[in-house]
Amino acid sequence: MxxxxxxxxxxxxxxxxxxxxxxxxxxxxxxxxxxxxxxxxxxxxxxxxxxxxxxxxxxxxxxxxxxxxxxxxxxxxxxxxxxxxxxxxxxxxxxxxxxxxxNSNAVAELAIGMMIYIARNKFNGKSGTELSGKTLTLYGFGWVARYVAKIAKGIGMDVYAYDPYLQDDVMLKEGVKPLHSVEDVFKLGDYISLHIPATEETKKCVNWNLLSLVKEDAVLVNTARKEIIDEEALLKVFAEKKKFRYVSDVAPDNSAEILELYPDRVFFTPKKMGAxxxxxxxxxxxxxxxxxxxxxxxxxxxxxxx
Incomplete structure (x- = not known):
């Protein structure tokens, strides 16, 4: 055998x-x-x-x-x-x-947990904000994203998703509004959650062209892979969008620099914890x-x- x-x-x-x-x-x-x-x-x-x-x-x-x-x-x-x-x-x-x-539900719960953590200013005793009523955009609509959408809708978030490999009816069936360009993901989201794999095509795809579109106080949530982020662009968006925040299940290579410059606006798990x-x-x-x-x-x- x-x-x-x-x-x-x-x-x-x-x-x-x-x-x-x-x-x-x-x-x-x-x-x-x-x-x-x-x-x-x-x-x-x-x-x-x-x-x-x-x-x-x-x-x-x-x-x-x-x-x-x-x-x-x-x-x-x-x-x-x-x-x-x-x-x-x-x-x-x-x-x-x-x-x-x-592993999808576990990763989804972590994504939502990190959103709550950063919305409440990392529980530092100061007044924060709520997720209810906020717009969540999902880049990719695989298993994890669908669990995130389900939890987010239960909280009262308005959920949109973009996935170039899926038809609109897949998202509509889950009660999620389909988007038709990746640019809309970054323009619309109060919270932007990344659910794409790290491939030769997607490495550093979250670049300045996309990050420059985010709202002044947007929160970027990454439970995918660090390789999909253009780290120079990430530093630039922190500098230009004074309330921008980033939470991630995997620290970027330039995490020490980001933590030194913007300690109140970031959170990284100690190691990949999603699953x-x-x-x-x-x-x-x-x-x-x-x-x-x-x-x-x-x-x-x-x-x-x-």
Whole structure:
């Protein structure tokens, strides 16, 4: 039976580990865990006889694939998969998958939580503002954005979304007003929430052309990837829009400079925290195990990304 490696430098929660084991044992699969490792050579050594691997933020690059001659499938337990070299995976005849939707509610709750935190001046005792009645614009309308929209509507926000890959009826079905240009996302939003992947096409796409359009007191919310932000443009918008604020689940490379200049107008989580709930952890881990089993038993490649 297939041998599965669960390679997690940041381990799954104990409950998730037990449920992953249960899924694999029920299928009769061999498995091993590599947790809390400190050097990539440990990962590469563990990959030597693996036919499937579940990862979280672990790096599967050309060197990793070269170390895994038996590997047939890699599943990233989470929505993002920029830590997998898709070209290398394809070249090595390895199917790469993610687990879309499993972490979405956790990330959405964090996005809303950061909005509330910055709206209330980081709970510094001074009067803040409410989210109710404010306009929220979503750049991208995937799983996380849909959960954000649902919560925001419950709070009383007016929600709009732009996604060039979706028809209007997808948004209308969720009670969200569709936008037809990315410029409108940045012009209209009191709160602008980013929900796009980091690809060659999208890196630094949130640039001065877009940031120059934001309202004087707009809040930019990033639970996506730091690479989609043009950091020089971010500094410029802070300087020119005196009430502009930025909250992010991943600190930009120039975070020290931003924090020094504008400490009251920014918040960054200590490390990427969007999917760091026990529920999301468990959901993504179980989904990854089930997708591996479905792949070997049925040839199912539903969530293939390469």
């Amino acid at each position: 297939p041998k599965v490696l669960i390679a997690t430098e940041k381990p799954f929660a104990a409950d998730a580990v037990q449920k992953i084991k249960a899924e694999l044992e029920k299928a009769g699969y061999e498995y091993s865990f590599l947790e809390n490792y400190t050097d990539k050579s440990e990962l590469h050594n563990a990959l030597a006889d693996a036919e499937a691997v579940i990862i979280r933020s672990d790096i599967m690059d050309e060197e990793a694939f070269n170390s895994a001659p038996k590997l047939k499938i890699v599943v990233r337990a989470g929505a993002g998969y920029d830590n997998i070299d898709l070209k290398a995976a394809t070249a090595h005849n390895v199917v790469a998958m993610n687990t879309p939707g499993q 760091q709930t026990s529920e999301a952890n468990t959901n993504a881990g179980i989904a990854a195990a089930k997708q591996i089993i479905a792949f070997f038993e049925k040839g199912d490649t539903t969530y293939k990304v390469n």
